[in-house]
Each structure stands twice: as C-alpha cells, then as structure tokens.
Amino acid sequence: MERGAGSNVEQTLRHLRAVDGTAPPAPATPATPLTLEDLYRTHRMRLVRIAMLLVDEPATAEDVVQEAFTGLHRNWGNLRDAAAAVGYLRTAVVNGSRSVLRRRKTARDYTPPHPTNARSAESLAMLTAEHQAVVKALSQLPPRQREVLVLRYYGDLTEAEIADTAGISKGTVKSTASRALDALQKIMAGGGQ
Incomplete structure (x- = not known):
C-alpha cells in the first residue's frame, strides 16, 4: 500500500471515529472509582458499533454487547482495575460476535436429515x-x-x-x-x- 493511501485511510478512520463519537474517553481520575454504570454509559455505544461492524445486524450487535456487560457484572469482583474492565468488555464483544457468526454458519450449513413430505x-x-x-x-x-x-x-x-x-x-x-x-x-x- 502506498504511504499516501495508508495515511488517507487512517485519517478517514480517525474522522469517522470523531464524527461517530467513538473517540476514546478521557481516563477516569483515580479519586473516583469506576462503576459498571459509568462503563455502560461511556463505552456501550462504541462497543455496539464494533459489534455492528462484525455481525451486520443492529439487534444482534445490541445483544452481544448486553451479554458482554452481563458477563462483566458477574465477574466484577475478579477484575484488577477499570482498564481491565474495558479490555474484558472488548474481548467479550469480539468473542460474542464470533459465536454469532459461527451459529449463523452452522444454521446455513444445516441440512435436515429427512426431506419434507410435501409434494411439489x-x-x-x-x-x-x-x-x-x-x-x-x-x-x-x-x-x-x-x-x-x-x-x-x-x-x-x-x-x-x-x-x-x-x-x-x-x-x-x-x-x-x-x-x-x-x-x-x-x-x-x-x-x-
């Protein structure tokens, strides 16, 4: 790839991220502990957009992100810090999206064991x-x-x-x-x- 073309793509992606409101949030101050609600408010839409790009369906993307936050809630006590929570969410969204895509592929590849009895x-x-x-x-x-x-x-x-x-x-x-x-x-x- 040409150097000029690569920088144009990077500029476009940065511009889209800024327009879309997905620029990384400012780090939380250590004086205020980060809550699950804070993470949800700050990162939810960004994670939904990531999932949307991976699974191509808004409702499914929302479900994937919701499952990620549910998993984070279950494991909240085991996290090292707030940065680990964001990493956990990102990984959970990617893994959840992969699972959705695997299920879709399995459903597409499925052939019923017996043909239907309906006449043409x-x-x-x-x-x-x-x-x-x-x-x-x-x-x-x-x-x-x-x-x-x-x-x-x-x-x-x-x-x-x-x-x-x-x-x-x-x-x-x-x-x-x-x-x-x-x-x-x-x-x-x-x-x-």
Whole structure:
C-alpha cells in the first residue's frame, strides 16, 4: 500500500471515529472509582458499533454487547482495575460476535436429515383432480394408516411384505387397512374422520 493511501485511510478512520463519537474517553481520575454504570454509559455505544461492524445486524450487535456487560457484572469482583474492565468488555464483544457468526454458519450449513413430505406444485398439477383428492385425503390420515395404504396401493406390497416393512403383525395390517379405507372414504365424501 502506498504511504499516501495508508495515511488517507487512517485519517478517514480517525474522522469517522470523531464524527461517530467513538473517540476514546478521557481516563477516569483515580479519586473516583469506576462503576459498571459509568462503563455502560461511556463505552456501550462504541462497543455496539464494533459489534455492528462484525455481525451486520443492529439487534444482534445490541445483544452481544448486553451479554458482554452481563458477563462483566458477574465477574466484577475478579477484575484488577477499570482498564481491565474495558479490555474484558472488548474481548467479550469480539468473542460474542464470533459465536454469532459461527451459529449463523452452522444454521446455513444445516441440512435436515429427512426431506419434507410435501409434494411439489408441478407434481400435483400433473395429477388428475380425483388423484389430487386422494393424495389430499391420504395426508389427513394418521401416520400408520397412511403408511399401510401407501405400501399396499402405491407400493403394491402384500400384507406380509407390509407387516415386515412396517414392523407390525399381518393381522394389524389387515385391521389398519380396513380402518384406513373407511376413514379415507369418509374424508373423500366430505364427512371428515
């Protein structure tokens, strides 16, 4: 980087800090002990601006800073001096911002273990009206009844194969299929379950 360009950037940053009101506060006089309230009043907005630059969301930045002050309150008795309190806050804000960014990345990278059961609009559009009504009615059945009917009529499985697949007895397959067909008929007739 050129020397002139570097000094321009530094001047701009100093100017922004002065305009923004984030210039470092004057040191406290040793005669007056610094309180948590003093630190909050003096450093809160500066820390929020730092967090804002790190996490890009005002509400999240506020939360990060609030957590930092809460942590400082919990550890107030363990601090060496007021300068250590400001350092603690700064470190807590940076670490809190990192945690937010890690959680965001984890959320973005998360893939649900099972795809949803919802059918696409394209697949529904290709079905006949009667077929659509059956699919809609099937979705209203209890899970086991729906499984048995789907395996029987869409999977073309025998009662024994359904029993093996679903982990139920052959008799349960028969009774569940019977109840499911009755319920499906009522749903299709508009009478509900």
